[in-house]
Amino acid sequence: ASSSPSARSINIMNESGRRVEVHWINPDDGSFVLQSTPDILNGASLNLNSYVGHNFEVRELPGKKTGVCAGEDQTCRVDRFTVKSTHDQVIIIADGISIEHTDSKTIANRSAKSLLDNCKVMAKSQLEADPQSALSILESMGTCVEKGVALEIERANEEIAFQAEVRRGMANLIENYTCADMTLNATEPKRTEYWQKRKVEVMIDRPSAKIHVIEDFLTPEECKAVEEQAAPLLHDATVADGMGGSKLTESRKAKQAGIKVHWDKEAEGDLIASLSRRVYDYVNHVLPFGIKENGQEDLMSIQYFGRGLDDEKPDRYMPHCDGDCNGLNFRTGQRMATIVMYCDIPEVGGQTRFRNSNVHVIPKKYAATFFSYIDPVTMKMDSGFTEHSGCPVLVGEKKIVTQWVRLGVDDENPWNSFNTREWWASFAFSFFGPPICLARSLRTAHFTFSAPKSCVFSSVGIKYTDAENQ
Ligand SMILES: O=C(O)CCC(=O)C(=O)O
Numbered sequence: 279a280s281s282s283p284s285a286r287s288i289n290i291m292n293e294s295g296r297r298v299e300v301h302w303i304n305p306d307d308g309s310f311v312l313q314s315t316p317d318i319l320n321g322a323s324l325n326l327n328s329y330v331g332h333n334f335e336v337r338e339l340p341g342k343k344t345g346v347c348a349g350e351d352q353t354c355r356v357d358r359f360t361v362k363s364t365h366d367q368v369i370i371i372a373d374g375i376s377i378e379h380t381d382s383k384t385i386a387n388r389s390a391k392s393l394l395d396n397c398k399v400m401a402k403s404q405l406e407a408d409p410q411s412a413l414s415i416l417e418s419m420g421t422c423v424e425k426g427v428a429l430e431i432e433r434a435n436e437e438i439a440f441q442a443e444v445r446r447g448m449a450n451l452i453e454n455y456t457c458a459d460m461t462l463n464a465t466e467p468k469r470t471e472y473w474q475k476r477k478v479e480v481m482i483d484r485p486s487a488k489i490h491v492i493e494d495f496l497t498p499e500e501c502k503a504v505e506e507q508a509a510p511l512l513h514d515a516t517v518a519d520g521m522g523g524s525k526l527t528e529s530r531k532a533k534q535a536g537i538k539v540h541w542d543k544e545a546e547g548d549l550i551a552s553l554s555r556r557v558y559d560y561v562n563h564v565l566p567f568g569i570k571e572n573g574q575e576d577l578m579s580i581q582y583f584g585r586g587l588d589d590e591k592p593d594r595y596m597p598h599c600d601g602d603c604n605g606l607n608f609r610t611g612q613r614m615a616t617i618v619m620y621c622d623i624p625e626v627g628g629q630t631r632f633r634n635s636n637v638h639v640i641p642k643k644y645a646a647t648f649f650s651y652i653d654p655v656t657m658k659m660d661s662g663f664t665e666h667s668g669c670p671v672l673v674g675e676k677k678i679v680t681q682w683v684r685l686g687v688d689d690e691n692p693w694n695s696f697n698t699r700e701w702w703a704s705f706a707f708s709f710f711g712p713p714i715c716l717a718r719s720l721r722t723a724h725f726t727f728s729a730p731k732s733c734v735f736s737s738v739g740i741k742y743t744d745a746e747n748q
């Protein structure tokens with residue numbers, strides 16, 4: 279039951295000075311069902327598992343010695359509450375059996391108020407001591423509030439960091455189990471919307487992290503067009519080996535090919551151009567950036583081939599973020615959204631998993647997973663909720679088309695003029711080039727141009743990665 283989205287765990291605290299009991303009010307017939315055995319003594323609390331919208335009645339009980347209640351004319355006082363949709367609800371039964379319904383918002387308000395009250399007291403006593411000191415009082419009031427707020431934020435950040443670490447640790451542990459669990463159902467959406475008559479399942483909707491699954495995003499014909507253009511260009515997905523070349527990587531095992539979009543043929547209905555247009559239309563439907571195709575990366579055809587259930591090194595894409603997911607500021611020209619479109623679905627494996635969000639997408643033919651990792655208001659990047667993986671493909675083939683979407687690119691500043699931080703660092707090094715890189719670039723003469731910039735200087739922690747390899 280606790281997995282139902284309307285399930286809420288509520289904490290009832292008795293601060294009334296009296297003994298009370300709590301009844302659930304059955305909406306069908308209005309009958310009362312006692313929830314508290316034994317009675318809740320003053321100072322005690324009760325934890326209830328309930329659902330949003332459920333109603334409860336709190337009743338004062340007669341004193342054990344006096345045999346009567348403390349209300350007017352010895353009446354037993356009652357109050358009611360309804361379970362709200364907020365999480366961490368705390369019901370406080372206060373003096374006079376009056377119910378205070380608190381949650382994270384009211385608790386925050388309360389702590390803000392007490393912070394301010396403390397500062398006011400300080401200011402007041404300062405003012406009494408020296409009525410002429412208004413300006414300096416204003417200053418110390420400001421400092422007082424600032425200190426208090428900073429302390430609160432620091433505490434909250436510490437808590438967030440702690441929780442994130444626990445969450446990451448658990449996600450690491452369960453990655454392989456969840457990919458291997460073929461009985462695991464696709465995650466239930468938070469809500470369903472429609473876009474151009476297509477069903478959109480909203481999986482998470484945070485300011486800096488959104489994940490949508492869109493049905494029938496592309497057509498069989500569009501898939502075929504991409505596949506045909508990809509066929510002669512397919513190559514192993516690689517990352518730089520740090521020695522001036524590239525190598526196969528454990529983190530990403532698949533074939534891929536960049537798919538150029540012929541925008542000049544858009545007007546005549548070119549399939550790939552109209553698919554690409556739809557991608558940008560969707561991005562602009564979700565994000566307020568007015569993204570254009572100019573300067574963006576090509577579409578990417580990625581193909582995973584199953585080699586059987588006991589393949590020890592199956593095609594897969596290990597957990598990664600497509601752009602920055604460090605919670606820091608967006609950097610111009612970098613990726614901030616992705617659409618993964620599913621053309622061919624494997625028989626076993628190949629789910630797209632967002633392990634930190636517990637979002638598990640079982641690909642459907644012609645559907646797409648959209649995710650964005652930027653808060654368009656603060657321009658801060660996601661802090662890991664959109665980290666994702668393509669689970670091992672064991673039986674059958676998985677063919678997807680991915681568009682990594684950047685912000686801040688145009689014809690004059692195309693995506694490959696930005697590249698990553700690491701690229702710039704190693705590019706700078708390529709002019710001075712430590713001996714090992716120079717030697718390498720001489721040895722592989724035909725790679726002289728590209729070799730130096732792929733040098734890895736692990737001793738100084740600089741690594742070359744190109745956009746494709748993220
Ligand atoms: O294969 C998948 O489901 C995920 C692909 C992916 O992560 C990407 O294309 O960036």
Ligand SMILES: [Fe+2]
Nearest residue numbers: 598599600666
């Ligand atoms: Fe990815």
